[in-house]
Amino acid sequence: MHLLGQLDFLPGLAVLAGASLAAGAVNSFAGGGTILTFPVLGAILPESPSRLVTANATSTIGLWPGAATAAWAYRGERGDLPGWARWLVVPSVLGAAAGTLLVLALPPSWFDALVPWLILLAAVTFAMQPQLARLSASAPGRDAPAAERPATATPARIAAACGLQFLVGVYGGYFGAGIGILMLAVLAMLGLGDIHRLNGVKNVLGTVVNGVAAALFAAGSLAGWHAVSWPHAAVMAGAAVLGSLGASHLARRMPAGVVRRLVALIGFALAAYYFLR
Numbered sequence: 001m002h003l004l005g006q007l008d009f010l011p012g013l014a015v016l017a018g019a020s021l022a023a024g025a026v027n028s029f030a031g032g033g034t035i036l037t038f039p040v041l042g043a044i045l046p047e048s049p050s051r052l053v054t055a056n057a058t059s060t061i062g063l064w065p066g067a068a069t070a071a072w073a074y075r076g077e078r079g080d081l082p083g084w085a086r087w088l089v090v091p092s093v094l095g096a097a098a099g100t101l102l103v104l105a106l107p108p109s110w111f112d113a114l115v116p117w118l119i120l121l122a123a124v125t126f127a128m129q130p131q132l133a134r135l136s137a138s139a140p141g142r143d144a145p146a147a148e149r150p151a152t153a154t155p156a157r158i159a160a161a162c163g164l165q166f167l168v169g170v171y172g173g174y175f176g177a178g179i180g181i182l183m184l185a186v187l188a189m190l191g192l193g194d195i196h197r198l199n200g201v202k203n204v205l206g207t208v209v210n211g212v213a214a215a216l217f218a219a220g221s222l223a224g225w226h227a228v229s230w231p232h233a234a235v236m237a238g239a240a241v242l243g244s245l246g247a248s249h250l251a252r253r254m255p256a257g258v259v260r261r262l263v264a265l266i267g268f269a270l271a272a273y274y275f276l277r
Helices: 002-029 034-044 051-073 083-103 115-127 129-133 155-174 179-189 195-223 230-251 256-276
Strands: none
Touching: 002 034, 002 051, 002 195, 002 230, 002 256, 034 051, 034 230, 051 083, 051 195, 051 230, 083 155, 083 195, 115 179, 115 256, 155 179, 155 195, 179 195, 179 256, 195 256
């Protein structure tokens, strides 16, 4: 009986490793990898009243090393960022902490009706950013070369971006599928540069959000508030790092316009998935 249980366990780990490899790749340049790993974990984890919370916590912890790897891989794209961009870390930390704590207080179904609209809005905003930028005097109307990237933004725009990033952090700490698309839409409004530069900033903020959530989930598991499946998280971590390294290397060598269209396409696909689910 024990051997049969192992045979059932190992194929599940193989499927999870494949999903995590793809999730690490998608997260490195767009976001939405949770949509691949969360359903797999929900299917292979043992039945329990808190299985979805365990799947959420395990997925967050398992994918975090891939997010950190992507942030490191894109380090060269973050040169000469304006100083105010660092302020986005603060709402990311606060929002992620609030969202993670909400996991223990609110049922996941509360976000079910809102998620597809959030992701669709982010995808539309990001896809139309070049057209929207033409209406703004503070950002270029295309993927701009370094010399044309704006170095400053108005205080009102920065405050709005921090507020939006806090909400993105709350959602990221609570569940987070499509968080990368949401962050790219916020960053695009600030005119920080082309898609590669946006990804460099997005990956750092995503690492911060997921890191706060992962730390709180790990602490909650050790305190006995909920469970984390550490063997599954370990398998996910290794696969996500490999996927993130490969995709980061490829995406940074693709034309910015191609990556932009690919990111928007992934956003629309994520929204369609949640509308149809």
